[in-house]
Amino acid sequence: MRMRDYRLVAAFAISLALLLRAERAGAERANAPVGTATSPAAADSESDIVRFAGGMIRVDYKATDFTLTREELHEWVRQSARATAAYFGRFPVPYARLVIEPARGDQVTMGRAVGRPEPRIVVTMGRRTTAAELANESLLVHEMVHLAVPDHDIRYLWLHEGIATYVENVARAQAGLMTVEALWAEFMREIPEGLPEPRATGGLDDTRSDRRRYWGGALFCLMADIEIRKATGNRQGLQDALRALQRQGGNLSRMWTLERTIDIADRNTGAPVLAALYRTMGPRPHAPDLTRLWRELGIRHERGRIVLDNAAPLAAIRRAISDRPSAPLLVAAPSVVRVATYREAAARP
Ligand SMILES: [Zn+2]
Incomplete structure (x- = not known):
């Protein structure tokens, strides 16, 4: 690799x-x-x-x-x-x-x-x-x-790396540069690396593991994407929250507090998803049931390849995250x- x-x-x-x-x-x-x-x-x-x-x-x-x-x-x-x-x-x-x-x-x-x-x-x-x-x-x-x-602040480097790691894959799938099967295979393979180490007492804020910082941040993004979509009837996702940061002038040249970033993202969605998720995963270790999550999204291994099930409970959310938009932007x-x-x-x- x-x-x-x-x-x-x-x-x-x-x-x-x-x-x-x-x-x-x-x-x-x-x-x-x-x-x-x-x-x-x-x-x-x-x-x-x-x-x-x-x-x-x-x-x-x-x-x-x-x-x-x-x-x-x-x-x-x-x-x-x-x-x-x-x-x-x-x-x-x-x-x-x-x-x-x-x-x-x-x-x-x-x-x-x-x-x-x-x-x-x-x-x-x-x-x-x-x-x-x-x-x-x-x-x-x-x-x-x-x-x-x-x-x-450097304490929240996991959020920067998590967004970059999550979006690098989702954006390439949406743009047709990788298949959706390859995207979900990558997430199934790598996101477990983001779970807390055994006996961890700190959350993402305190992680000293590089892989956990990247993939724990990516797990945070995936959870945020799903929860925003649940809260908005699948009309908005993390993509809309990140676009809201852009509209408010957010980019790497600006130093923001974590509270400001979360507040702008959550106000755009109308639901305090990121604030709640940060409280769960930032200061404390949190290990969601990934086996159940993949099943609900309709992603499974079958004879060595990834099969996507559109009848799964969260299949519509999975497709909204990764499928190519039907009307790509002119810029594309x-x-x-x-x-x-x-x-x-x-x-x-
Ligand atoms: Zn990076």
């Missing part, structure tokens, strides 16, 4: 914490790029601008570092941006910078996102990574989702995507 960013989260969390602290203290130099200033690629770096309705992403990388063609890389960026924009109703920020750093091997190994001084994602990618590998790689959607969520249409290439003036010989 591909190495994912949560497997390197210890380094990630430390660097994020350091970055956030530096930024909060005003110590980070304006315009100081993450990870590029001292890399060998910086001397003759190239930038591509990937444009789409409502936004653009500047992609900084050195094409000769990778066997991948420029078009193949653009395709990954476009598809990831399309899935993210379709989930949130628009891309989280009008402009973001994406830095691709080379590494050994043929896989994407790590990603991180920061909101200040500009929205920026840094991805570490193997030099021999193929287009086929990228077609199944959700890490870039994960990092783009981070851009859409307000920053919180490939025809609105253009790519322009230029070489930075400073890079000319």
